[in-house]
Amino acid sequence: MKKLIFLLVPAIALSTFVLVNSSSSCLYLLNWGEYIDPELLTQFEDEYNTNVVMEEVGSSEDMYQKIKSSITPYDVAIPGDYMVERMKEEDMIEKIDLSSLSNYGEDIFSDDLTRLRKEDFFSGNEEYCVPYFWGVYGLLYSTRKDYVVKTVEEKGWDAILKRDSYKENAGDVKLAMYSVPRFGTTAYLLNEGKDINTNRAEDFDGLVDMMRKTDYDLWGDDTIKKQIAAGNIDVGLTQLGDFFDQYYLSTGSDEEVQFSYSVPENTSAFFDAMVIPKTSKNHDLAEKFINFMLDPDNSFDNASYVGYCPTLKSVAKKLSEDPDYSDLIEKYPFYIDPLQGKKATLFRYIQKMDDGSNYQDYLQDLINRVKA
Amino acid sequence: MKRFKYLSIPYIVWLVILVVIPLIAMLVLSFMDSDALDFSTAKFSLDNWKNLFQTTYLNAFWNSLKIAGIATIACILIGYPISYFVSTSHLKNKFALIMVLILPMWSNQLLRIIAWEKIFYPVSIINNIGLSFDLIGTDFAVIFATVTMYLPFMILPTYTVLEKMDKSYVEASYDLGVSRIRTFFKVTLPMSSKGIMSGVIMVFLPASTGFAITERLGGGKIVMIGNIIENFFKRSFNYNMGSMLSLVVILVIMGAIVLLSKFDKEGETLI
Amino acid sequence: MKKNKITVGSVLKVLFLGIVIFILYLPILILFVLSIDSSRTGNTFTGVTFQWYKEIFTNRSLYMSILTTFAVALSATCISAFLGTFAAIGIHALSKKAKEKVILLNNIPVLNAEIVTGISIMIICSFLIPFIPDFFGYWTMLIAHVFFTMPYVILSVLPKLSELDPNLYDATTDLGVRPFRALWKIVIPSIEPGIVSGSLLAFTLSIDDFVISYFTSGNGVQNFSNWIYVRLGRRNFTPAAYAYNSLLTLVMLLIVLVPAFRKNKKNKKEKN
Numbered sequence: 001m002k003k004l005i006f007l008l009v010p011a012i013a014l015s016t017f018v019l020v021n022s023s024s025s026c027l028y029l030l031n032w033g034e035y036i037d038p039e040l041l042t043q044f045e046d047e048y049n050t051n052v053v054m055e056e057v058g059s060s061e062d063m064y065q066k067i068k069s070s071i072t073p074y075d076v077a078i079p080g081d082y083m084v085e086r087m088k089e090e091d092m093i094e095k096i097d098l099s100s101l102s103n104y105g106e107d108i109f110s111d112d113l114t115r116l117r118k119e120d121f122f123s124g125n126e127e128y129c130v131p132y133f134w135g136v137y138g139l140l141y142s143t144r145k146d147y148v149v150k151t152v153e154e155k156g157w158d159a160i161l162k163r164d165s166y167k168e169n170a171g172d173v174k175l176a177m178y179s180v181p182r183f184g185t186t187a188y189l190l191n192e193g194k195d196i197n198t199n200r201a202e203d204f205d206g207l208v209d210m211m212r213k214t215d216y217d218l219w220g221d222d223t224i225k226k227q228i229a230a231g232n233i234d235v236g237l238t239q240l241g242d243f244f245d246q247y248y249l250s251t252g253s254d255e256e257v258q259f260s261y262s263v264p265e266n267t268s269a270f271f272d273a274m275v276i277p278k279t280s281k282n283h284d285l286a287e288k289f290i291n292f293m294l295d296p297d298n299s300f301d302n303a304s305y306v307g308y309c310p311t312l313k314s315v316a317k318k319l320s321e322d323p324d325y326s327d328l329i330e331k332y333p334f335y336i337d338p339l340q341g342k343k344a345t346l347f348r349y350i351q352k353m354d355d356g357s358n359y360q361d362y363l364q365d366l367i368n369r370v371k372a
Numbered sequence: 373m374k375r376f377k378y379l380s381i382p383y384i385v386w387l388v389i390l391v392v393i394p395l396i397a398m399l400v401l402s403f404m405d406s407d408a409l410d411f412s413t414a415k416f417s418l419d420n421w422k423n424l425f426q427t428t429y430l431n432a433f434w435n436s437l438k439i440a441g442i443a444t445i446a447c448i449l450i451g452y453p454i455s456y457f458v459s460t461s462h463l464k465n466k467f468a469l470i471m472v473l474i475l476p477m478w479s480n481q482l483l484r485i486i487a488w489e490k491i492f493y494p495v496s497i498i499n500n501i502g503l504s505f506d507l508i509g510t511d512f513a514v515i516f517a518t519v520t521m522y523l524p525f526m527i528l529p530t531y532t533v534l535e536k537m538d539k540s541y542v543e544a545s546y547d548l549g550v551s552r553i554r555t556f557f558k559v560t561l562p563m564s565s566k567g568i569m570s571g572v573i574m575v576f577l578p579a580s581t582g583f584a585i586t587e588r589l590g591g592g593k594i595v596m597i598g599n600i601i602e603n604f605f606k607r608s609f610n611y612n613m614g615s616m617l618s619l620v621v622i623l624v625i626m627g628a629i630v631l632l633s634k635f636d637k638e639g640e641t642l643i
Numbered sequence: 644m645k646k647n648k649i650t651v652g653s654v655l656k657v658l659f660l661g662i663v664i665f666i667l668y669l670p671i672l673i674l675f676v677l678s679i680d681s682s683r684t685g686n687t688f689t690g691v692t693f694q695w696y697k698e699i700f701t702n703r704s705l706y707m708s709i710l711t712t713f714a715v716a717l718s719a720t721c722i723s724a725f726l727g728t729f730a731a732i733g734i735h736a737l738s739k740k741a742k743e744k745v746i747l748l749n750n751i752p753v754l755n756a757e758i759v760t761g762i763s764i765m766i767i768c769s770f771l772i773p774f775i776p777d778f779f780g781y782w783t784m785l786i787a788h789v790f791f792t793m794p795y796v797i798l799s800v801l802p803k804l805s806e807l808d809p810n811l812y813d814a815t816t817d818l819g820v821r822p823f824r825a826l827w828k829i830v831i832p833s834i835e836p837g838i839v840s841g842s843l844l845a846f847t848l849s850i851d852d853f854v855i856s857y858f859t860s861g862n863g864v865q866n867f868s869n870w871i872y873v874r875l876g877r878r879n880f881t882p883a884a885y886a887y888n889s890l891l892t893l894v895m896l897l898i899v900l901v902p903a904f905r906k907n908k909k910n911k912k913e914k915n
Contacts, residue, residue: 008721014714019781033873053863056873061607069769071861179592219592222875230686231495253683360608368428371595380733387748390790394763454663457656468903475895476667481851482871483888487670500688520666581756605762618759625754
């Protein structure tokens, strides 16, 4: 027992240290991993004389669960579009007083995004969420093999849905699919020309057979871009931002960038937006943070760090004029203009299938059957 | 010492709050059709239990049983001999040797999984020494990694039991002229069976209900019951199905333990 | 004194042991190589560097998560060991039927999938929020860790209690020693091996936990495993994590091996 008392001393010392460092008055931010320039946080802390405590999660669902459990009084969260809709429906988020945001204006966001939000998203969404980054879904592919490049550019979604698009190389090519059921099944729906927000079971007929036949080599989310960069996987379904994220990582490690991105003709768009959960105890500070992130200079720094598509028009313009980025943008114009004139729809929150079953469960079940 | 039974009361209260209440909640949830924990819209339903025998779940149960089962057996076949050899050796630093075998457990499991990824993916850092394996997504990779992760959990209890075992029974057996092999099977093994049981529980349980190893080394292709439960609790927030499946897992395991303890004559439910 | 014969059998045994140790340490070796690799992606080896070791001390989120892990593990181990021992003594004193029931309940956290334990604690804790605001983060994680480690302490101590000679305690109290003193001075030292192995197990489980910690963290407090899990595919995962892990393993190995070597030396000296 004496040994235990010996352990108690460091235990208490460390605990005190950790507790003291847990902040008192501060802004609680719930964000994705690696989704904000850390220097901006320090800048905000200095400007507004406060602390920012950021928690990072890997999915919108995690964000929903964390906010719902009310464990931490989050002031600002950055969920994905359909999750914003869900939170609004379940009365989890507060209205944002747009008039108090000095950096806000009617026309500050990219035209495509504004149009999508007006036509394709729940009405009144402008008051509940402020776009942060956005993008589209497409195919990330390794440029090491010529036949891969050719097939991806010619075949669009077929390149990820049908292994025999690769003809004689069908056995050699390594395909990866997103493990989040919603995004995985979307490729199928887009390819079949169906509405990505459908909840009719019959629209999913044929999905299990087609995807099972493809026999994916890997199912994952963040793993896909890593393995494509490494060369273990040839083609994978990912978000546009994953491409630049991995691009920055590879160039930062002095590795050759042997991968590229292709957006098929018909795709889905997404945006992540800042919301103020009802758990917030600091509504004013939360709005100040949102305003801070809308400042064109800050947003520019953020966009150049994170690699996802900026939502502000001013930032897009600044990036294209900046000599450091103009080459990148010339090669990959979808950095500032993800849609590139293509057709795209946003994800909506869908709760139930037409037969009454839970939507998420239904999709998960489809994917489980593909894997079985 | 009987007067001290009141010392157990705080703990019993603690257990009731943190174990019994959630169990009851899970039981109730499994018989309902509700929207996460929103009881206002809930209604009684046997649907969850009816879904139990769907192919996907049966497949997942089978995968879990298969992978965790093979891994556990491998752990016994490797771990017990190790414990036996170290215990019966005449090394001065037996304990230090066992500690060396146990040490990898203190390395973070996620990091160790990343290390195995590097070994099993064809293109990775091990190419620098000319090696390359393409084993991601195979049962072998998942089982192999599971064994290496949980082997120390088998070595520790078996070594402990072998060490404190009364060696005089073994000596007596030799004195009576019984061969070493027969002695092992008739004396040592039965006397150390409790250690093996502990090891089996400490290996089989996390191996069958975990999800990280299959997710990362199985290439997401292998679906075990842990993955399915995780999806219900973290993706679709279907706590009803999640609770139902978790209860089934607990029942199966407790059933197995009750069965096994019929063989344990000393009657101690030691883990 | 038995002579150490070098037989085929003993060679095979050593070989077997060697192979097992190699395979167990293989991931750790790879992590070490990655920790000195200057490439951040870890796809190929691009050069030796120790910058990641330095980064452990400069990357705030990393070292805070490491400190949190140790703070929680050490505190939870101490608390579990202390409370668990007394709880075990209490349980041991119960009637056979009551004992069996309590042990059954005690085993549930052990048998339950971690994700279920994590979620149950999270839900129960969230009911307490209106009463104790700002309670979350460190305290909930600590409570969760105590919760899932205590059963193991109890299960390690109980067998030792049943091996104890009951007359020992009775004799002590007969001699006039007060009950709690008898407990502290006589009973507890006799069951110490059980307490030690239970504590060791508790520490091991706590230091590596990620599922339960995930559901019970908050207010920016996270443990090392949480830190890794969120960053697994992303850019802010630094090889500093590998560096810390390698350092930890090295320190632990030294703690285990150095006394062993010194003991060996001492024994050799005594023989001569």
